[in-house]
Amino acid sequence: MTALIQARGLRKFFGTTDALRGIDLDIQRGEVVAVMGPSGSGKSSLLHCLAGVLLPDSGTVSVGGTVITALSEARRSALRLKEFGFVFQFGQLLPDLTAVDNVTIPLLLGGMKRRQALTAARGWLDRLGLEVAADQLPGELSGGEAQRVAIARALVTQPSVLFADEPTGSLDSLAAENVLTAMLELVRKAGTTLVMITHDPRTAAYADREIIVRDGQLAATDRVGVK
């Protein structure tokens, strides 16, 4: 089976900083992968390259057979809107729009009619247990609720890949667990591939496997077998 996401020889410099130093990575369709590693090791840079937000200085990324590193900026951004969802640690909801309006944004950008978008958005908020908060502003939501809204917005387009950078980083243990289980249930049901950066081992434990980034490279975790 060919992997959904294939990265080969990824290198990325920021000035003289060697952020990614040759990364090869395969992620299968439907896989849930935790990306771990020390601060500054290159996790976000890797995620941004995989998602076509950032172009590597060398190496290729292909998603579903499309070499996204060879696409123009316009085509990459169209692909991101259609195929990818994004969740970050905080500060992602537009403060002047209600929860449900925030969730409709990617649909409206994709050309959907507002009425239809609102119905779809409410559906995803319901699935995340947020029916009552749908008409509130982000400032009126708890941290956990705001993260669910962000997840609903990321999933509303039914992306093939969800990219998350510390999605529960600002939540306490129980809120984090509730947000994660809700997200994982939806992701698993839809067969969405999830690539999730986390510092938190309990969050990583929800993944199928973890990859560890150190100094811009993937750590080898193969065991030395007893002969």
Next chain:
Amino acid sequence: MCIVAVVDNSLTLLGLLSVEPSYGYDLKHTYDRFFGVRKPLAFGQVYASLARMTRDGQILSLADEAGGGPDRKKYEVTEVGRTRVSQWMFTPDIPSETLQSNLFAKTIIALLVDDNADRLLDVQRTEHLARMRELTREKQGADLMRVLLCDHALFHIEADLRWIDLTGARLTQLRNEIKLP
């Protein structure tokens, strides 16, 4: 009472011998410096381990020094011994809720013999995360009592993991501090 759980004494001694050949007496003191702060090793234990390792072909004694008594023998690790140390270092310990002092010993030895301490910590991290995944799976659909028990185990294993991460971040500093005199 000693709170440090089982350290594999013999393997740690073998690890120290793979840094450089040593007399039994010096070996005991090197051991105590790193691992015997709370509980120094008895000489009898050191000599019993040396005898066992010699029998198993993991070490051999170099020619006796002129005029030396029975403990004036210098021991050197063999290829068999080196392989054994390497296997020990890179085979992860079972994640448990107790202090991973064996892991501490492996990390120090890996640094002393200039082997890949990063990798051994990575191997252990993988093992810990695999156990955490099992416990997380077990929580799904379990009753609340079961969930609470799993949470307890998860937090303890996570504490080890945090130690592994922090130690990983401190390896360079640690490498400089433990240089043998």
